[in-house]
Amino acid sequence: MSNLLLFPIIIPLLFATILMIFPKRLKLQRMIAAIGAGVTLLSALVLLVKVNADGVHAVTLGSWPAPFGISMVSDPLSALLVVTTSLITLFVVFYSFPTIGVKREQSYYYPAVIFLMVGVNGAFTTGDIFNLFVFVEVLLMASYTLIVHGGERPQLRESIKYLLVNIISSALFVAAVAFLYSVTGTLNMADLAVKIPQIEETGILTVIAVMFLVVFGFKAAIFPLYFWLPGSYYAPPIPILALFGALLTKVGVYAIMRTYTLFFTMNIGFTHELLGIVAILTILAGCVGALAYFDVKKIIIYNIIIAVGVILFGVAQLNQPGVEGSIFYLLHDMLIKAALFFLVGIVAVLFGTTDLRKMGGLIKTYPVLGWIYLVTAFGLAGIPPLSGFPGKLLIVQGGFEGPQFWGSIVILATSLIVLLSAVRIFIYAFWGEPVETVPLKKSVFNQMFIPTVILVAITVVFGVGAELFMPFISGAGEVLLNPSIYIDAVLKE
């Protein structure tokens, strides 16, 4: 089955299209959306097992020979990310049932969510830089509809800015692709990895590499291009926020990871050092925001930015522990951010506000929720044996082995700030004088709580059983560090 790696893209596309036909049939919408996400997850798992057994899968669309057609490549990294994406989308669909509201559900909410999954899975799987642009646009288009979905006033206002920022970054993307094509004459990533080392003029390539860093930096929200993120992500309701926080920035991070390990390696002394410095600045900027606000949504949103910095710092080291740590932390962060937003969403629903100062004493009425939140917060900060720890440990180790040891010190120090920012929510919302909560039906609470608990359990397993997942992670790291494996798989024919 040469087309297996396309299944996680085709299946959701099929289901999203079917969902578009009958927007008003609520039960059918929910059912088909859940089945679609579930089947996609299944196909992604099969793909992961296959890729891990037989090595990198590649297929070039339309039976063209490899550098000329559009190549789709599934290496262990992209397979892992596709699995995580499908998993998170499935949980977001479940979490949406009680929270998103019937009105939204009946106006193409689920098709947009599933289309977003198409775009994200496609962006993780593609092996062609222009095709990456196309899939990024697919997911952006879905995200435009989701961010404005419901049409509340703040949503409209913020989505204009979100749209504008992304249009500008897309135009920059096209311009960067134009320069890359004029210098190398190809856009296939594997072919680029062959052609770029043959070019002696590394100056122009360095400029192009930095242009791509800016383009992907807009999507990944690195310093100083993160300015649009807190405002835009604040506007939509929690399930959409969880989806965005878990998936959207990660596409930018993945793109930087891929391009900066596969072919933009001609001037490591400049580009990767720049990436490392920018990553540290991103962490610091995120920390300032995470401590400055008294709003639960805002605090977690700034934690997205911190995580992006941590992951990219690992990539910038370009050594085995750094890259493996980045991959581990990337997967951990996708899961934990979704779980945190789910929990914060429940808290916000219970109090009817997102302002920390108006909360308190939830531990007396909802003790399980409180302790689950604490576990998740510890996981976020990377307290062993939870899932944030192994990734961060490897990244810090990579930093000490590389030239930027001071970056590792910053990461260790900021872990405390991350912990403080997350525990602050615990202290304000769960301890203190009980504040009157909004009455919530037990069944509705359970509908929100059960997917959350399962997701948290998965992150705990991912952390405690890190040894189990390490073969997958190091397989992915090996392909990133040895581009020849990737190149051979694509250009084999």
Next chain:
Amino acid sequence: MEIIMSVAIGFLFMAAVYLMLSKSLIRIIIGTGLLSHGAHLLLLTMGGLGGNSPPVVAEGVSVSDYADPLPQALILTAIVISFAVTSFFLVLAYRSYQELGTDNMELLRGTEDHE
């Protein structure tokens, strides 16, 4: 020819930046349109101008005479995408004009704290 194209692209980018820095939303949308046109033109120019025949197989044309089809295919894709995004932006602008009663970006400023 490349020089003229570069100047044209630069002019498009300049006009786009000017329009996007203005306060009126509709001017900003026109600016984004110009920006993507500039990017598409850049793609075409960077792909290498030249080639006298369209990239469709025909008799009596040597390989070196064909124009490079790849930039054309890329631009077509990019145009379709920017068409979709621009029309979405127009609908959004219209909706927010109805809802918020203004197309002035100055008045759309502020954070979620003040309604």
Next chain:
Amino acid sequence: MRTNDVMLQTATKVVTFIILMFAVHIFFAGHYTPGGGFVGGLLTTSAIVLLMLAFDIETVKKILPINYVTMTAVGLLLALATAAASIIFDVPFFTHAYDYFDLPLFGKTSLHSALLFDVGVYLVVVGVTMTIIQTIGEDE
């Protein structure tokens, strides 16, 4: 104020069909020369928009009672199904098949599976564009 649009309406009745015929021509021209589903779809949309300008949205809705979102979905399904047929034959996705047939009236004609894909594109383009135009136009 009621404007006198007899001339526009009379001309539209003729021009719409010319545009539609041209759309069909462009659609099939996409076989080997520039043209295809996207351009054909846009031309079709322009014909419908002209109708809307000359008459009004309600009238056009009565003539063409189509749910354009469903049309988009059907188009997407068609395009996806054509591309996905390659999965059954276990060749890379999007691989297209073609052959030459002797058809009555047309003579020797080459038929491509890409044509079905293009029909899908055509439906999607018409559907999406009309949805956008209706969204903006309906409130007035």
